[in-house]
Amino acid sequence: MNPKVEDRVPVLIVGGSLVGLSASLFLGRLGVPHVLVEKHADTSRHPRGRGNNVRTMELYRVAGAEERIRAAASVLADNHGILQARSLTGDDQEWLFREIDPGGGLAKFSPSAWCLCSQNDLEPELLRCARELGGDLRFSTELLSCDQDADGVSAVVKARDTGEHTTLRADYLIAADGPRSPVRERLGIGQTGPGDLFHNVSITFRAPELADAVGDRRFIACYLTDPEADGALLPVDNAEQWVFHAPWHPDRGETLEDFTDERCIDHIRRATGVPDMAVEITGKAPWHAAERVAERYSAGRIFLAGDSAHEMSPTGAFGSNTGIQDAHNLAWKLAAVLDGAASPALLDTYEDERRPVAEVTSARASARSAEHSHPGYDPAPAGGGRQRGVLTVALGYCYPRGAVLGADPDLPVVPERMRLTGEPGTRAPHLWLHADGTRRSTLDLYERSFVLLTGTEDGKAWRGAAEAAAAHWSVRLDHYRIGIGTDADLIPEDGTDWAEVHGTTAEGAVLVRPDGFVAWRADGRVADPEGALREVLGGLLRRA
Structure with missing residues (x-):
């Protein structure tokens, strides 16, 4: 059978479960045309993978899907905690933890919250959102083969209902095809x-x-x-x-x-x-x-995401969340490369950033299964007491190396305590802001561009520098002056000092990536802000 040949598409996604659908959503938000193929006829019908952590919900918030997901999850909105008991009717019962967010302390870190939404409820919402954004999502379509050369990836897919074969030509391929990933196997990538x-x-x-x-x-x-x-x-x-x-x-x-x-x-x-x-x-x-992590996250133009890149114990729902966050990290980088704003070398930072997170998180997931005595799991005894700091794993992970400048290379991927204070390589701090009668979080600013945050004192100088640097590299760079007065674009709620929250001074600046991670920070006044931003952007985009 001679396959029908279709026109080239920028990105081909293989796998239409949580990670593949999230990748489609994120690429659609960034205006990147793509095709998704999934061998099954429909989304999951089994109620599994229900825990969506706060970082994942932040991503869905910015992508415009959070409210719809919470509506789909409303039946479990009041469910909290993990109970351990010999039976439901006996006296031998203990709450391993009673509340996901006791005391509501999470609100100081994020505008979002955890959400229990089973996979069979979440996937249809992601599918609808992705299709509304123009995604070409094809179920009952199986990947038969994929080969790549210097210019792209050729993939032969089969429509399972008709038997028709089609050759798709893509610039890049995202393999979100599960723990037994045929794509990973074809690439010969091992696991640790x-x-x-x-x-x-x-x-x-x-x-x-x-x-x-x-x-x-x-x-x-x-x-x-x-x-x-x-x-x-x-x-x-x-x-x-x-x-x-x-x-x-x-x-x-x-x-x-x-x-x-x-x-x-x-x-x-x-x-x-x-x-x-x-x-x-x-x-x-x-x-x-x-507990497995791929030895490499990419080979040429093909990238692994989700379970194809890492397997984790389900306790704590770390696996699906880590995979969704893989897709988000990769989406903005692919968009920047395809748009010509970044060199293809930017894509090398996907593995630099995400693989260490998977290694630490997968080990934490296994430890949590042991702590909770998950049925069927009988690990060898380990020293030490219970590990804590689940929130730091979910939200406080950082990128000591990658598309960041000025990060401490010795910074632990998951610190012992939350360090969301504007350090390069960490998720940018959450701060409530007001403008034109609208209340929004700083996190709502980050999606389609790099964002420069400054105060009002040196705001005009930074604005001119941002415009010039963006024009030099032909990249979008949004600039917001935060403070009080006519020169401010955004006003902090309750007089909060934006500079203190971001670990800089009133004369300094913070550059945030499209995925909400701090890319670079100036701690004070810079003699040549335009020159500094040109150098920083060039380095981040691997064009310098």
Whole structure:
């Protein structure tokens, strides 16, 4: 069969789950034409991957999707905490943690918050948003092969409903095709890490009586620890629909066929402590927890993102969030290169920045599974007590190396404490601002361009410098003067000192990347601001 040949597309995304759909959303927001192919006929129907951390919700906020996602997740809006119990009806119960954000302290760091939105609810919203932005998303379409040369990537795809083969020619390819990534295998990219950790079977079921046993305990998950019937219980609607993760031991010869409906029903009854409960099994899906990170995140014009780049234990929902943030990091860099604003060398910083984050985060996910005694996971004893600082992993990670200037190369990828104080390589601080009767966060400023923040005292000099430097490199650079008075573009709420929040002075400046990370900071007055910005932009965009 001779494949039909289509015109060239800037980006081809392989995989239409959370990471691939997020990549489509982010590229669409940046005006980058692309095609997404997904072998399955539709988005996920299984309620999994529900935890969306604050950084991910910030990204969806800026991309205009946050409100829609929260609406889709409204049924679980009041669910908080992880409960551990021998059964739901016994006295042996302990909250591993009661609130995701106790005391509301997260508000000082972010305009967003965590969101429980199951994958089967989140993916359709991402799909709708991506298509509204013009994304060409093709389900029931399978990648058969991909080859690259100096000028691009040629991919042969098959429409599974018609059997038609098509050759797509792309400038770049994003492989978001899962932990068994065929693209990664074709590239011969190996993986590091401990490997498989444990295996579970995710069982969806209907049991209206279970709500009475749960009562008013609106948990995210409940780890049930009866040695004869352990597992994890997750609510879908807090009323009738539930998910139960049952340990699976293929290393002992156990097969998926062994998980009959009768066995699953008996296990769920014993685990929950409701022996006569009516249970209707509605679905089963195996999953594997592992800790692996790809040795490389790219080969030529092909990039790995999400599970194809890293596998993590599900405890804490670090894996999907890290993958979504991979896609966001890569999207603005691809947009800058395709637009001619940056050299292709900028794309090398994707691995420099994201792979260290995955290494630290995957280890943290495994440690959290051990801390929570996740059903089916029996790791070797480790020294030390419980690790803390989940928020620093989710929000406080940084890029000591990459598309940043002036970052401390010895800065830990995940610090012991939150350091969102405007240091290069960290996510820019959140600050509420007002202009023309509108309230918005500094984070709302960052998406389609580099942004220069200054005060009003030297604002005119910095504005002229920004305009000249942007014109020199033919790049978009937005400038905002923050302060009080007629020269201010944005007024800080409650008189907050923007310079102090960003770790500079009234005469200084902070340059923020399109993804909201600080690229460079001037701590005070600069003798030649235009020359400084020209040099900085040239270095960041790898054009100097």
